[in-house]
Amino acid sequence: MKEIIDLSEKTLTLGRNEFLKVKGSIDTNVYYIESGTLRVFVLDEYEEQIIRFGYKENLIVSLDSFLTGKPSELFIQAIKKSVIKVITGHQIGRFLETETNRKLWTAVLENLVIQQMEREVDILTSSPKKRYERVLQRSPQLFQEIPNRHIANYLRMSAETLSRLKKS
Amino acid sequence: MQSEKLIQSLLEQTRQIINQVEKLKTCDLQALTWKEDETSWNILECLEHLNLYGDFYLPQIESKIKNSNTKADGEFKGSLLGNYFAKSMLPKEKLNKMKTFKDKNPLNAKLDKMVIDKFLDQQNRLLELLNQSRKVSLNKVRIPTSISNLIRLNLGNTFQFFINHITRHLNQINRIQTAMKNG
Numbered sequence: 007m008k009e010i011i012d013l014s015e016k017t018l019t020l021g022r023n024e025f026l027k028v029k030g031s032i033d034t035n036v037y038y039i040e041s042g043t044l045r046v047f048v049l050d051e052y053e054e055q056i057i058r059f060g061y062k063e064n065l066i067v068s069l070d071s072f073l074t075g076k077p078s079e080l081f082i083q084a085i086k087k088s089v090i091k092v093i094t095g096h097q098i099g100r101f102l103e104t105e106t107n108r109k110l111w112t113a114v115l116e117n118l119v120i121q122q123m124e125r126e127v128d129i130l131t132s133s134p135k136k137r138y139e140r141v142l143q144r145s146p147q148l149f150q151e152i153p154n155r156h157i158a159n160y161l162r163m164s165a166e167t168l169s170r171l172k173k174s
Numbered sequence: 175m176q177s178e179k180l181i182q183s184l185l186e187q188t189r190q191i192i193n194q195v196e197k198l199k200t201c202d203l204q205a206l207t208w209k210e211d212e213t214s215w216n217i218l219e220c221l222e223h224l225n226l227y228g229d230f231y232l233p234q235i236e237s238k239i240k241n242s243n244t245k246a247d248g249e250f251k252g253s254l255l256g257n258y259f260a261k262s263m264l265p266k267e268k269l270n271k272m273k274t275f276k277d278k279n280p281l282n283a284k285l286d287k288m289v290i291d292k293f294l295d296q297q298n299r300l301l302e303l304l305n306q307s308r309k310v311s312l313n314k315v316r317i318p319t320s321i322s323n324l325i326r327l328n329l330g331n332t333f334q335f336f337i338n339h340i341t342r343h344l345n346q347i348n349r350i351q352t353a354m355k356n357g
Contacts (some may be wrong), residue, residue, distance in 0.1 A: 019195075021193070021196065021197055022196075022200075023196045023199070024192075024193040024196055024197075025189050025196075026186065026195055027189070028189045028192070028301055029184055029185075029301050029302070030181070030185050030301065030305040030308075031182060031186065031189070032182060032302060049298075063255045074187075077182075077305075077308075093266055103333075119176055
């Protein structure tokens with residue numbers, strides 16, 4: 007991971023609620039979160055739906071844009087003040103010219119696929135309680151770092167339901 | 175210019191606009207309503223002025239995109255008049271003051287922080303419209319200006335004009351904040 011982060015030549019600081027990416031932009035960067043938290047969401051009509059969160063020491067990317075070079079629907083927004091290292095698609099491309107680096111990168115992508123599958127099962131789980139338990143078990147960190155209203159949105163339930171589940 | 179390039183640069187400008195105004199949310203009302211003198215605008219008045227323009231242009235753009243049966247074009251050229259209008263809105267190094275139309279002047283209106291939320295809502299709508307505009311011709315779809323129904327600009331120039339106008343007043347907000355610190 008360190009090898010990838012070291013490619014970065016640019017650091018960004020985002021204030022609370024500032025956007026790293028908006029809907030429709032082509033964004034082929036990979037971002038490493040030095041500090042802070044971010045959320046990735048889409049707008050469904052006028053309703054926001056959070057797809058995932060990024061925490062300190064995570065990588066975050068609009069994978070669709072990164073892989074295809076096409077516009078992506080995703081918004082990426084800082085939940086609190088965040089310091090982000092930018093690694094461009096071009097830098098990653100050059101990095102992947104070496105065999106050992108390709109192995110490393112494959113491991114990163116495989117890890118991402120696993121995470122995406124977990125998330126897919128989350129969304130398809132019909133019981134709110136089970137959805138809550140799955141996420142609590144997988145990443146207890148989330149409940150420390152993210153405001154409740156965002157967690158509720160991520161879990162596709164009302165803030166009231168979430169607070170009831172947390173008490174029980 | 176490639177149409178997609180134009181859309182990308184407008185989306186990026188809008189992102190920066192949103193981020194700048196998000197920061198204003200943390201200012202207190204006193205800072206937001208501070209003005210250099212009686213006849214100049216405070217920060218909220220600048221934003222409300224932009225909201226009034228948004229109220230005019232966003233619904234126009236929305237309905238013209240919706241009702242257009244044009245196809246996306248690869249290249250955006252812009253018209254002579256449109257390019258001139260869009261450019262004229264850009265802030266210059268040396269301040270070029272402009273007259274405001276009376277109906278777009280919010281001077282001394284009673285304003286509160288809701289103005290900021292309204293502005294940010296409008297920016298989200300603008301993002302949506304920029305995305306939708308990919309499906310139509312930025313050259314052929316024409317939008318009436320607020321100056322006159324008879325003067326119409328193509329969609330690409332309208333977006334440029336609209337966003338440059340916002341940038342212009344966000345620069346004004348920066349100047350107000352500087353003057354306040356020094357005052």
